[in-house]
Amino acid sequence: MSTLGVPAQAQVDIEDGAKMFRRCFSCHMVGEGAFNRTGPHLDDLFGRVAGSIEGFSYSQDMLRAGAGGLVWDVDNLDAFIENPKELISRTKMRFKGIKDPVDRANLMAYLRQFSDNPANIPEAEPTLHARDPDVDPTILAIQGDPEYGAYLSGECATCHQIDGGEDGIPSIVGWMAEDFVTALQAYKSEHRNHPVMQLMAKRLSNEEIAALAAYFEALE
């Protein structure tokens, strides 16, 4: 985990945030009269339940996250903007993310002007939690042992169908190892909020997660 966090109030620059928003506005509108385009409008974004704008066609994963209680507060939004797939594996938002925490803080400071509640985001303490959802490259670089993964996968197979079916529970067959590790690490750190998955992920070591990722990536 990086030690960089969201910068303190003095450093937030709304004008710079407005410039950052140029990366977003081909898909998202914000401000008076904003409506859904390729992405949902961003008025009243802070405090909004994920996937909750009526009539917008979200990914299944975004709807699941919303049903599971994901709310766009500053921490979650910061994590999502940094690396959308870390929080929502198959989000329709095709955006690789903004790595610089200062840029993200500025962007959120700009966006929060269009939210009433809570109005004091992101400057006010104690909502300023430093969170870095990017997985440490040394964790991503661990070569998993698929044989060990095959044994560990027995625990997954009780719920996730090994033939790739996904009614009610997402399929994890053939999932890219990097995405698999990123998602499991996010459950481990409680960025993702599903209680069963948090329970599973928290007692998996980094090597065990890599082993599972290697096994499931190769599974057809």
Place this chain on the structure above:
Amino acid sequence: MKLDRRGFIGAGVATAATLSAPMVMGAAHGKPKVVVIGGGAGGATAARYIAKDSAGSIDVTLIEPTRTYYTCFFSNLYIGGFRDFASIGHSYGTLAAEYGINVVHDWAIGVDRDAKTVTLAGGSKVPYDSLVISPGIDFIEGSVPGWDISSQNAMPHAYKAGSQTQLLKAQVESMSAGGTFAMVAPPNPYRCPPGPYERVSMVAHLMKQINPTGKILILDPKPKFSKQGLFEEGWSKHYGGIIEQIGPDFGGANIEVRPGSMEVIIDGEVEKVDVCNVIPAQKAGRIAEIAGVTEGNWAPVHAADMRSKLDDNIYVLGDSSSQGDMPKSGFSANSQAKVCAMAIRGKLTGSSVFPARFSNTCWSLIETNDGIKVGASYEATDAKIAKTSGFVSQAGENDALRKQTYEESVGWYAGITADMFG
């Protein structure tokens, strides 16, 4: 990193494995033999994993009397009308055809631990090197005065799924208007802790549609039960005042039944009922007792591999075992089976043995799209399988989350049954 870990774990356990393996493999009868008694969540999973992971190097025989196995989990959903009966039935064809398991539809009636053979009702003896006993539960005779197995048509238990489940549903459907459904709930420990209360929910759901003035009476010897707050919240939300609970303070532990006249006697007071679901006190499946691996009502096992504490060649899974903190559930049995399968392969063929890991989640349905769950993870200690951490659904969760929890349970059912039956 990976090699260190493997080397380390492998070294400790594999040493023990290689000491015993040559003796077995060198035995006169060729390939090592595993016999599994019981084709449910424990037995079917163990048979499948041993056969799959040993790729033909171990002979696996699965002994299960029924040709179509109806899962106890989700049988309440059939009663409520959320599943059709066929959808909870599973056959053993794939285990035989694709995994090469010798599936024998017969009753195991004896175990000779010295000769290491299992005797079948049909008369033949099946030899084993390792024996897995996973027969589920049987009922303790006399635990509900007035009820015995010959009364199960008048007062079904429906706690082993199949014709009993169909019978109970049919009885609820033909109740007289405004009649009473009574449930005699079991004392701890028993199979599927939230099961009786999910059943009450499903009966209430059915009655709401076909018999809205009917009543439900729960006669319970226990002062509290699994997910109680969540069930009671749901009952009050969905089913108004139709469910009445009589706990031990009000005579719930002093029950007698009269199947002939459809009466229950609650602390001396006679109550006439239309349907009476008697779920007696439980013990390990009879074959575990016959094999001599029980102490009291259950079969004690080592936490690390589910090996019987009374016989190193026998493993006991699921409901029948006494292992520590895990609840008696299909999920638990499935989880234990995979640990046991790995240990048996290690013992018989010297394959890698990794540390045991166990988990459980129990989903329950209260009403359409109102699902709840409770779960935990566990580790093997010297004394028992010990709970490490857990979670439970919260009161007042939003509708979307409850719907998602139910949908998740449907996915889980598909997952675990594929994990059991291939």
